[in-house]
Amino acid sequence: MVGIRDVARRASVSPGTVSRVLNNDPTLSVAETTKDRIYAAIKELNYDIDKRKYVKRRLPSIGVITTTSKQKELDDPYFNALRIGLEQEARRLHLGLNRVYNLEDNPKTWQDFDKLGAIIIVGTVPETAVKRLSKQNSNIVVIDNPDINQEVDMVYADFDRMTKRVLQLFLEKGHQRIGYIGGYNIDIDEDGEKIYNENEKRLRAYQEFMTSNGLTSQVKLGLWEPLEGKRMMDEWLAEAQELPTAILVGSDPLSVGVYRSLQSANIAIGQDIEIASFDDIEIAEFLTPSLTTVHISAGEIAKAAVRLAKERIEEERQEPVIMTFPSKLVVRESFIPKS
Known part of the structure; x- marks a missing residue:
């Protein structure tokens, strides 16, 4: 037939x-x-148009489920770049992007997703929620959650590789006391319930590296906000008999708080203690000293997710695709690797 x-x-x-x-x-x-x-x-x-199998028509439109709030999307450069990338690529490909769920704000019942062409999930939504969602629409693309074990498309930055690369550079510089300041992984389900845990990509890679090299982990975790970075560094200064000589920070906004704490204590960043971070947001270059950080192409990650969604909508393939986007270390004054 x-x-x-x-x-x-x-x-x-x-x-x-x-x-x-x-x-x-x-x-x-x-x-x-x-x-x-x-x-x-x-x-x-001799294809019979009138007798062809009926298939519910999906609109050339994408729904977005994001674990962040609308305000955080505006305030956080990484999530803001993701949203802009999604919108730009959807416009370029003539796809609608008119249904957005910000789970931190006011979660609503997940329904009518079967009428959309595809769904893009930004952030860590529990796997059980993704499974339930796939019953409505199997055209799902997940951004920044490589741990999902569902038959869905995934796009994410190579946090694991870059975390271990920076730590290796610390080690080659002679650092043995290497600390980590980061945020909890936060899963948010369809009811807006938050589940805090330590299963975060950068933290996991840090712990694996320290164990494999016979080094002692020194970790502080909190929320992904500048004030939390200051709070955690203040605690370290008050509690530790011996501070780390190098610190890997999970994000640039956290680093802003870490800088403030260390500078208030008259500890010279880049000399007494070396720091590297993630994101490469605009302010990183203008901190004193300027911040060494991993550049992540958030906008390109988002655009790739839209292209994968379009392929699903147009039935160009059935097999799931996993895309890992490379990152690069931008070396500045807070940590200069050994040449």
């Missing part, structure tokens, strides 16, 4: 394009020659 994929192969287009042409999708922009080629393939293959 001739199917829509047979027509697509004969016409050298995707099955999604054939479907949208036959459904007179007003948002589809293809050349008339392409349409002629599709209808010619239908005639050659």
Whole structure:
């Protein structure tokens, strides 16, 4: 029996394009020659349009579920870059992006996702929630949660590799007392309930590295905010008999607080203690001393997620794709690796 994929192969287009042409999708922009080629393939293959299997039509639109609040998206440069990247790529590809759930704000019942073309999840949503969501719509792309064991597309930065690379550079510089300041991993379910845990990518990589090199872990965890960075560093200064000589900080906003604490204690960053961080937000370059940090292409990660969603919408593939985006260390004054 001739199917829509047979027509697509004969016409050298995707099955999604054939479907949208036959459904007179007003948002589809293809050349008339392409349409002629599709209808010619239908005639050659004797494909019965009227008796074709009914498939619920999905709109060329993407829903976004994000674990952050709207305010945090504005305040946090990383999440802000993700949102901008999603919006820019959706516009470029003529995809709607008009349903956004900010789980920290006012979670609503997850429904009608079966009418959307795909769903992009930003942040750590519990795997059970992803499984329930996939019953409504199997076209799911997850950003920044590589631990999901579902048949979904995933896009994330290579935090594990870069964490261990920076720690190796600390070690090569002669540091043995290497500390870590970071935030808890926060899973948020569809009811807005937060689950705090220590299963965070950078922390996990730090602990693995320290163990494998016979070094003692020194860790402080809190929320991912500048004031928390100051609080945790203040605690370290008050409690520790011997401070770390190098600290890896989980994010640049946390580093801002760490800087304030150390500078208030007259500890010279880059001399008495070396610091490296993650994000490479704008302020990193203008701290004193300037902050060595890992640059993460948040906007490009988001754009890749939209492209994967489009492939799912247009039925270009069935197998899940996992994309790891490379990061790079931007060396500044707070930590200069041994040459």
